Amino acid sequence: MSSVVESTPSPADADAPLAVELSGITKRFPGVVANSDIQLKVRKGTIHAIVGENGAGKSTLMKILYGVQAPDEGTIAINGEPITLRSPTDAIRAGIGMVFQHFMLADNLTVLENVVLGAEKLHGIGDAARAEIRRLSTEYGLAVEPDDVVADLGVGDRQRIEILKVLYRGAKILILDEPTAVLVPQEVTELFGHLRELKSEGLTVIFISHKLDEVLAVADDITVIRRGTTVAEVEPGTVTARQLAELMVGSELPSAQTEESTVTDTVMLELSGVELAGSGRALVLDGINLTIHAGEILGIAGVEGNGQAELVEVIMGMRRPTAGRVLLEGSDITEASVREIREAGVGYIPEDRHRHGLLLEAPLWENAILGHQTQPPNTNGMLIAAAAAKANTQRIVDAFDVRTPSILVTAGSLSGGNQQKLIIGREMSQSPRVLVAAHPTRGVDVGAQAAIWDLIKAARREGMAVLLISADLEELVGLSDTIKVILRGRIVAEFDPDNVTREQLGAAMTGADGTADEQMEAGR
């Protein structure tokens, strides 16, 4: 049906006014620059994809565009008109609608009730509204029935209701935040059909994702964000998934040089046949086998969301695998609690330090106890040894170059890099035998990054076994002794970092070349 209306502007149509133009957008949060000098040009009547790894600043950018947060610098223009967005209400008035990744629907209400909620003034709450919903549903081919109860509907239907909700409020520019994250492949195909339909009706769609094959399939233009700034604008016809992956992870940073191998024969951590069931459809982790020796850094490469987070949670004891075993120096820790695993000598640098690594409103010295509440020098039997813990914190601050005026300030007042150095210092101070490091340099500045790399290398020299999970290929290649690639919960390839190209890694990470399985054979 979309072939009938192929009147969408082609790339040659350069004079058409831009639906959205952001220039020089910068947003700082205490300690981090979330966005810096963002440039974004979205043509009217196109599907524009914004890609970038998690934490690259996509969500902040979208919040700015939807009026949830105000930029510190830069300008926003909608349809050529400069505009200041103070709240989502302003954004909606300007014709911008947002479909969030997590649906915001009341299950026990009907579709009609959900759609009119908060927009009662537009068409009332009765037959006029019902007629409008039917009209929109037919016009855009959304197949939404106003009187269905939301609780009875599937994920795909709910997403269409969310889209209809923003259309109902008069949106001409739709922002979809990772819309395919919750869908099965058939639903993704359907969604893309709907997006093309919206486009053919002259609407503009901004599509946020890190799934590169999907982006290439549906987008007219692609903007790549890395480390908070826009680094490239590409047309899908001219790039491959691999090239896009490279743009996403970048390579502009000081390189992490490998030193001579310190790998020993002693197996420290071993996972065999680890499986983890997801919420229904597929296994989140599927037959994971891996071994890390003392003095070895095992890097796990993969596009975000392919099971890395779950792998860490299983090793740390935060989740129980549905099958398989986890062995720490030969002893089974599959059923052990987080505390037992930490006491047994597993250090943990979590992916999201604010959620999992720190108590932001507690002082540094209490944060230095966190995770090691049962270990010296922090505790003395059942009591907290405050003086010893404070002395230890001061030592960590000095030894790991944590820039802070005092160990009594709250963790939240430090910059991201210094928070991370505190966490690493805390974990290293307990001389762990295994270190699980998830994205250890995410969101930290280049200087802190180099320092953190040195710390991880030092840990390897001291005979620690390190599991390094990262989306930064430079980091993985530079630090690891072995790199394994995870895709859809399975280890699909293994590489020697000395003889691997970025292209090979990118291909295995995205499964774009379809040779993933062969490489796994070769890797053995």
Place this chain on the structure above:
Amino acid sequence: MRLDARRIGLGVAAPVLAIAVALLLTTVILLIAGDPVLAVWQVLFRAPLPRQIVAIINEATVLYLSAVAVAIGFKMNLFNIGVDGQYRVASFAAAVFAGAHWLPGWLNIIVAIIVAMCTGALWALIAGLLKVTRGVSEVIGTIMLNYIATYLVAYLLRLAAVKVEGSNATSTQILAEDSRVPGISLEWLIGTPKEIYGLAVLAIVVGIVYWFVLSKTRFGFDLRATGASETAAVASGVNVKKMIVASMVLSGAAAGLVGMPLLFGQDYAYGDTVQAGLGFAGMSVALLGRNHPVGMAFAAVLWGYLNQLSNGLQISAGVSDRLVLIIQGIIVLSVVIAYEVVRRARLRLEQGRVAKELAAQPRQDAAEEVAA
């Protein structure tokens, strides 16, 4: 502990601000209602009489125990709305036990207090278990248990009641003289024959234990960590389900103590005239005192003061003593807002201060390098 003037200043600012706002709003309400503003404040701000001082301390004792029970839950974002039910079930159990006089004198009192703590803990445990096993919100669970407690105790009281000659009141067996806790006389100090509950000492002990456990022990650390960030606590090895059950049990045990000063120092039995609603007043006191052992003591005294002096409102100013409930309500509302405002201000101030101090540091480093 280092005393930081700015920190304490910010800490005291919030409650003072809240109380000021409450007085202002109450004045507005009085004006709208056409009540004599001046007369009302004259009654409420009068220096309490000696007997009133004793009554304030006694009331504060009970409120403080209740506030501590609530605060144990608050500290880990657990809303134990059920202190009310817990202390009534516990008081009843203790009254029945002590009334049986199986044990002599002091032993009877001590064991009865333990019985009260265990009963309160068990009653709270139900809500805790429902939460961790069935995902029932502790708010709903404890509210429901409050209702159940009311009717269960009323029913059991009927069975356990002892008929007193010439009285319609139903109550448990009156405690013998040797099973009562004597009061503490302040006659030498302020010249009133009224006595402070002997078990006021219990409130002080509970306050000290509360402070010690929360800020000095590993358990307290885990509890505070869970309240500050459940995700970070899990990653640090805290078993959150266990902590929920443990803090509900502790909260319930503390709630069990609420009725003890009344039982052993005033009523000597559990009857249908027993004071209700102490659990809810405790929540207000815990909020105003910011779950801080000393802060809650001040808050409890303020609550007792307002309650006692409001008795004179009807006679001296012709205004209902219920006015005090309005004042207390506004204090609690403004205090919640004021604390949030102060909390944010404090974080912003600190971030700014750290950034400023660090901006000054590199130059110093560079100077040191040059010197070296």
